[in-house]
Amino acid sequence: MSENISSSQPSGGAASTFRRLEYRTPAYEPVAALYRDALGLTEVEPGLLRSVDAGFELAFEVLPEAQRATETTVGLYHVAFLLPSRAALAATLRRVFAAVRSATERRTETGDLEKSTQDTFSGPTFFIEGASDHLVSEAVYLRDADGNGVELYADRDPSEWRRDAEGNIAMDTVELDMAGLLATATGTEGLCAGSRIGHLHFHVPDLESAEAFYRKNLGLKVTQRSYPGARFLAWGGYHHHVGVNTWAQDRPASEGAAGLVRVVLSEPPPGAASPAELTTDPAGISWSW
């Protein structure tokens, strides 16, 4: 089924794109509430969701015994979906807010909201965690039912990206102009044509060994090393395709835990090792193409 995925539009100027992400989950419907219902990915079959122009897909393997993490561990921090424009980001946000509102209204009508606890809460099964302006981009953060992080973002035009004296691309975390952003929406569609997986961000035990792994095995180059506890790497001049941080310290994920397990690229990145030589990365994720 993955042969139907188009090898179109690179994200952020890279030859390689994030074509497919594979997750382990204890239950499919709760995570589908975010990716299928709120973000608008197409369900090819239960457990397989594809973007509208087949630029990428998400696959969920259901293993009822897969544990959801109760604290931040080494592994995925977030998957970041890149919208093709600020207006498209705003439209997606409007759709997400509408999905939260209707799920909450359903639960208020049935009285479930009052009697629910953390364990019984049945919708919305995802939540909005925050929003930031990163200078190169505007971003909103969510978390799915399994605790996987999701970022929705739109890039500013690369001509507006600033570089410091060392050549680092300037990134920061400042307040997002949410009202200004939402005002640009012309619709309420989800992840529209041209949306891509723009970057992946991982919790790793150590920045030095993580940088060495991604440089050697995936041909990524460091674009930013001055952010506290984090480092950013990219192919082809983008601000970052991979971010790593040590904010989970070195707490390991439990064996068989729910979460992202595999990343599949559209083609081998320049300078990459052979997939046969790759073991899992420092976040415990396996890569192939």
Ligand SMILES: [Fe+2]
């Ligand atoms: Fe990010």
